[in-house]
Amino acid sequence: MKQSGWVYLWVSLVVFVLDQLTKSMASARLDLYVPNKVTEFFNLTLMHNEGVAFSILADQSGWQRYFIAVVASLIVIWLLYWLRQNARSMKLQNTALVLVVGGALGNIYDRIVLGYVVDFIELHYKSYYWPAFNLADSAITLGAILLIIDTFKNKESKDNTAVGGKS
Numbered sequence: 001m002k003q004s005g006w007v008y009l010w011v012s013l014v015v016f017v018l019d020q021l022t023k024s025m026a027s028a029r030l031d032l033y034v035p036n037k038v039t040e041f042f043n044l045t046l047m048h049n050e051g052v053a054f055s056i057l058a059d060q061s062g063w064q065r066y067f068i069a070v071v072a073s074l075i076v077i078w079l080l081y082w083l084r085q086n087a088r089s090m091k092l093q094n095t096a097l098v099l100v101v102g103g104a105l106g107n108i109y110d111r112i113v114l115g116y117v118v119d120f121i122e123l124h125y126k127s128y129y130w131p132a133f134n135l136a137d138s139a140i141t142l143g144a145i146l147l148i149i150d151t152f153k154n155k156e157s158k159d160n161t162a163v164g165g166k167s
Helices: 005-029 063-085 091-114 135-165
Strands: 042-049 117-125
Touching (some): 005 042, 005 063, 091 117
């Protein structure tokens, strides 16, 4: 196990703890749906998302809470399996995976315990608003971006090996 990607799991724990801490602070200090202007393009606005990304399925009767939690949990299990199969030396990919796992667990926890995900970061330009999000969403997004970068990076190294290795 020391040689697998699991040695990076501490990052997931840090993401989870920071996510829950910031959500708790936002819930304690912000009024629901009342924007608190920080800059011209950034508000802190407490929101409860009962759906998935961009509040898709939020208008459903409640079945989505468990469905989304189960699907997200299955994805986390798959990512943990993937991480276990990775060599410790695959730093970029392992970092990407643990960021996604930590973020997903933060949102799964909210969904199961609260019935919704706490969002509070709101970005906008004039009257155009990006859907509110949280630290978990940011970790998932950063992890996904790093996975894409890793895909291109690994493709280059495989291409170079194939070209240079078989003359």
